[in-house]
Amino acid sequence: MQLASQLQNDSLYIYDLELSQVRLIPDAENTWFLLIPRQENIIEWIDLDLGDQIQLTKEIDFVSRLVRDQTRPDKLNIASLGNLVPQLHIHIIARYKNDRAWPNPIWGTQSTQSFNHNLVQKWQDLFDQS
Template sequence: MAEFTLHPRLEDSSVFVCDLDLCQVRLNFDGDLDWLLLIPRRAGLEELIDLDDKDQAQLVKEVNFVSRVLKDEVRPDKINVASLGNQVPQLHIHVIARYKNDRAWPGATFGHPPINEFDEQRAEFWKQKLGLGLN
């Protein structure tokens, strides 16, 4: 059976935060938004339907967990959850804290480059907040 490997584009555009039961959580290199990625650690996944029922349920649980922590910690106006895969075929879920005054509101963040430099301290913040997992 093939092993999980992270798509190079995901690796190059984000930093590791933690591993949950199913997903690797990463923080996108975006200086403006708390933009987290959940990547199921299973080989060859491209679509949600590629996950078995148990892993689909676990993925929803982990998306909910990350969304709740985002909501509690940074109080966004909206949490965007998306799975696109048009540029990176590996299944990954975007969980993004959005604000009415952010650079792309009310539109999608995709295609709108960050205004501010990425701060490594944000990664450390999310490692502390999410690193305890679903306990």
């Protein structure tokens, strides 16, 4: 799979699931994952065959539950926009009532805190154990 340059530059590799690569946006305030199906030329959900749509749904469920269990957010945001980066990618974001954008969308905001890069290994270990 050729990863879109913006996804490559803006996120950190965490894990490979059956269909998707899991990447972490280095945001100090919100746990923010991307699921990116490892297939070429997939722009829309409907570009996946039905079996892969079902697999992606299972992977969204798996990552969402892991994030919820580990971070206890007030709300999970799950979205696929793709207006700026057309390659299909699913955002899974832990949101909190006291985060920088609540209750508005997190898109276009920047964390003012430094990202702890030790979290990359923590999440890799959690995925390995799950």
